[in-house]
Amino acid sequence: MGQTKNNGAAENFSANRNYKSTVFAMLFGDRERLLRLYNAISGKNYQDPEALEINTLENAIYMGMKNDLSFLIDDKLSLYEHQSTVNPNMPLRFLFYISDLYSCMTTEENFYGRKALSIPIPCFVIFYNGAEPQPDRKILRLSDLYTVRMKETQLELTAVLLNINRNHNRELMEACRDLKDYAEYVDRVRKYARELPLSEAVERAITECIRKGILKEFLEKNRAEVKKMSIYEYDQEKHIRMERQDAWEEGAEQQLIKIIKNMTKKGRNVSQIAEELGEDETRIRELAKKSTE
Template identity: 80%
Template sequence: MLFGDRERLLGLYNAISGKNYQDPEELEINTLENAIYMGMKNNLSFLIDDRLSLYEHQSTVNPNMPLRFLFYISDLYFCEQRAKRACLHDHLATAARVKDLGMTTEENFYGRKALSIPIPCFVIFYNGAEPQPDRKILRLSDLYTVRMKETQLELTAVLLNINRNHNRELMEACRDLKDYAEYVDRVRKYARELPLSEAVERAITECIREGILKEFLEKNRAEVKKMSIYEYDQEKHIRMERQDAWEDGVQEGIKEGELRGRNAQLVEQIKKKLDRGKSISRIAEELEETENRIQELIREYGLDK
């Protein structure tokens, strides 16, 4: 939402790439309309100076991002003319416009002439609660079931931690990003002691008063509040699901451990009774188990050898 504005997006791109573009009109936003992969929507894709950048904002770390980016970039590179698969943000995009952006169409994809395509760049902006380094590389090859020194298909994505006090150099180069990190940090801090709606309202009011995203928050206050509440609730829900899954795993581990302990004790008793020459039926009776159960344990633990 914040970086949907061309001028702000250009400032963010300059900070990441080290470039110094001044004209926002040079930047072509070509986000795929309604493109959702694995339940999450791509935030932004845009083209400038034959460089195709795909930016994704996340509050949870997703190791599958390289694969999602692969699907997404494939659709961007291969854009059909049919309206149902229009690839540009503008629904009225034409084949000529697609060509202007350096993409391909159904007509020229199978031609003999080598195509020219823009070089891609994949960036994930992370601001979740789980600790992460300032910078982290995610690779498509990490998802392969077979690991090799060299792979014929690789895609790397850069994860940047944009929480407060992370990536300081980047934050100083992009004031909007720094202010956004400050705003998110305040929402989280106040949400620990206030109802979420009040926490968001307090963060917005303070930021406006202190000149943090002042113009943006004043102009979009209601929408920002609504989105902040939704995103925080979603982030909290994901954390709770993970915690529940972890606790379930611990409980399952305890149950499995108890079962293994009982089995080990039972097997030891069976072994001693077998050594004394007792029959299966007699052992089952003494241990209050079925004969089938005793025979099963004897086979499983090799007591019949």
């Protein structure tokens, strides 16, 4: 493949050493681990970590969004994202990321010349380990976000979502011990968080994993930072779940108000409505009042 120049964008590409948004990004920000993960995903068997060029976007932020991991190897540009909540907008986010990466790679190229530019083929992967059930593998498409659906579109982007929770994608987990260990660690944090304060749950999970040889070297070396990140990640995941639950409850309440309004129009009183809907009369009375506001 013809080489694109990216000298002018060197400061925009880095392994992002100053900030890691998640334990996942920190773990696989290491070249050797990232290469093992790539081999497991692609079925390749690369041995030299130096063949892998990490080019994670460090300065590009879109609406608070940040690229987790991107790297170049064998003329393929892979973008990896970790998600603990389901996000159907990931194809659009990937479009922003890949556009910026291509822009950096071709900053010194002549776009108006007769020679066709060469760019690496992209690959988009989402590593999902949220609490909401998801299949082992799912395809997300940019075209699913279009306001008008057509059989053919002139711009498409597909991303693969892989469920990396414990007991999912077992073949992939066996091919990448780091990923399997990461899933084990996350599972322990969640399990202990159900019965202990979060800080204690994370500490117990870290101690137990080190004792059992799960991410032992990584956790020993980065114990304090991993603990801090894990607490933040779990709190953030819980906050998002609560926001979604609140939104669902708000929507459910609006639907109930609509039903009460219709039943009232048909001549039913509060007691009858409460009995038919299996709700408390006081709640029905409050909602009935809202329906007239």
